[in-house]
Amino acid sequence: MPTPPASAPSTGTRVAVIGGGPAGLMAAEVLVAGGASVDVYDAMPSVGRKFLLAGRGGLNLTHSEPIEPFVGRYAARAEAVRPWLNAFDAPALRAWAAGLGVETFVGSSGRVFPTDMKAAPLLRAWLHRLRAAGVRVHTRHRWQGWLASGALHFTTPEGEVTATPDATVLALGGASWARLGSDGAWVPWLAERGVAVAPLQPANCGFDVAPTAEGRTGWSDYLRQRFAGQPVKPVVASVTDAEGQVHRQQGEFVLTDTGIEGSLVYAFSARLRDQITAQGQAVFTLDLLPDHDAAQVLAEVRRPRGPRSLATHLKSRLGIAGLKLALLHEVLSPEELADPIRLAGALKALPLTLRSPRPIDEAISTAGGVPFEALDDHLMLRAQPGVFCAGEMIDWEAPTGGYLLTASMASGRLAGQGVLAWLAAARATSQT
Secondary structure, three states, rough: OOOOOOOOOOOOEEEEEEOOOHHHHHHHHOOOOOOOOEEEEEEOOOOOOHHHHOOOOOOEEOOOOOHHHHHOHHHHHHHHHHHHHOOOOOOHHHHHHHHHHOOOOOOOOOEEEEEOOHHHHHHHHHHHHHHHOOOOEEEOEEEEEEOOOEEEEEEOOOOOEOOOOOOOEEEOOOOOHHOOOOOOOOHHHHHHOOOOOEEEEEEEEOOOEEEOOOOOOOOOOOHHHHHHOOOOEEEEEEOOOOOOOEEEEEEEEEEOOOOEEEEHHHHOHHHHHHHHHHHHOOOEEEEEOOOOOOHHHHHHHHOOOOOOOOOHHHHHOOOHHHHHHHHHHHHOOOOOOOOOOHHHHHHOOOEEEEEEEEHHHHHEEEEEEOHHHHHHHHHHEEEOOOOOEHHEEEOOOOOOOOOOHHHHHHHHHHHHHHHHHHHHHHHHOOOO
């Protein structure tokens, strides 16, 4: 059975948490344990829908790597996110899951999963514990911003509902997978309250390839019909950033009808997206033979092949066949394929030119949102005292691998603690 949360005597204060994803539920857990009366509101018929979708292929809770490289995954926002993770890191998250009766293990990639790989048992145990502690969950309550009176405004199947809590936690997500509840509809309501929200953009997303020199849009019919949906592996990808620094990582990705997607692409998605914004396109460079050095590849390509075709020669000497061979034909002209130096160079550095990220609703997550400058150290909106933010609606991003979920939950925990501290300060002031 889940370990019940330690609870403090009731403070008589009511807190609304809007959004029933991991960040919102974590905030609710902290709040009810601190003595607050908590209502969680969610637009969907049930809470945690994106959490359940993320766990469909195995719930990646967090990552086991040391804290410094872990924090580095948050790139430009690493130092802003660091305090969240110092207070609730990967080991703390694993201990929290164990308290719900969910044991975890570290996979070969360093990623951390529940032993049964499933999200649903963890979510059920979590909701059971929250309800047992007194948290009230209101589904099919779609937030519509604030009324002129300052009350929270919801629409429900039964009509309009208002609430006037002592404090509010917004955990509304970004704008990806709108059908699961994260649609970004909250942006104008915060803007009306003086919060300059950074535009929401796709993160951990796929990309479409650029038109060819011949004017063809995307992949050839041959490549798309024969190989769409297949993985490209093993490869090392590299991207050069605006400062000229080259970033490299080994892994795999998937060919789509219009371009590329998958874990290796997601690892570079922020840099690729920003490069496309600045320059109109980005280059994703592939080392198709990461276990061979350049000299070895050139020597094998130059080796006389006699009557054998180029395809047979590359397969026998370097193991290049199938999708990797098709990508060479997609990018190189017949003259370049016949040039050993150009061919060997492409095998070690094949450039895929990308023209646009896929639409935001297809992305795993989003960048943009409430800037850190609009929040205090406890994640309260400076322009709206008593309103706190948590999770993906804040302007940070991270690659897949457990980093998104860990930071979302850590931010929810911090927001919950911030609410309790703010309410305690308000009570102390009223009593003096």
